[in-house]
Amino acid sequence: MTPTDPRPTTARRTPGRLLFLFAFHAALSGAFIVAYLTGDEDTYAMHQVAGYTALAALAVRLLAGVLMPVGPLRLPRPSLSVTLDWLRRVASGEARAWGQRRPLLAWMALALLAVVGAATLSGAIADFVIPFEKLHEALGEASLPVVLAHVALVVALLGLKTVAGRRARSNIRHEVTAP
């Protein structure tokens, strides 16, 4: 395990576990989109279906993370020192760091789980305790910037990886053609 890789060496990315992560991501993001768009008084039943779907997805994910604390299903545990080290290596132009697994994603996953989880849970509580509605609305509105930041981060890191790949290929070509 390198200092930039926060995952333990025992992590096994089996197809079933990856499929679970894909399904969780799809269910949560799909439910979030529908819930966000139907957050109106006249579409309350639709909002409820989407909200409880998101809550169920989060509950299953948390349960899987608790039951399997090692491997791809473990809950995100970002490390500040690892992140700072990775950022330093990226800033210094170390091409290998650009293409490696990025510790920023763990921070983003944690932020998403916290904000979207709080919004979802407060929505379920607001179903029975009316004063929670305002809190739920505020958390729902706060979730969107975090989700958009997540999308922006993924796109930015993908760009970084692509640039790193091009640089590596370019270096190989130079080595091959050099006398």
Added chain:
Amino acid sequence: MIRRMLTHTAAATLVIAVAAFAFQALAGGEGVARTAGSLATAIAGGDHDAD
């Protein structure tokens, strides 16, 4: 991998949207047309505060 995630997300969004729509239209007894109208208003309005 990102493309696969986006495809899954789009499919899940569609499934959840259809299920939620059906729940409101059929179980809620509002009817398809009225639910469609409410949904269009909610999406077009983009305002979460109906009060």
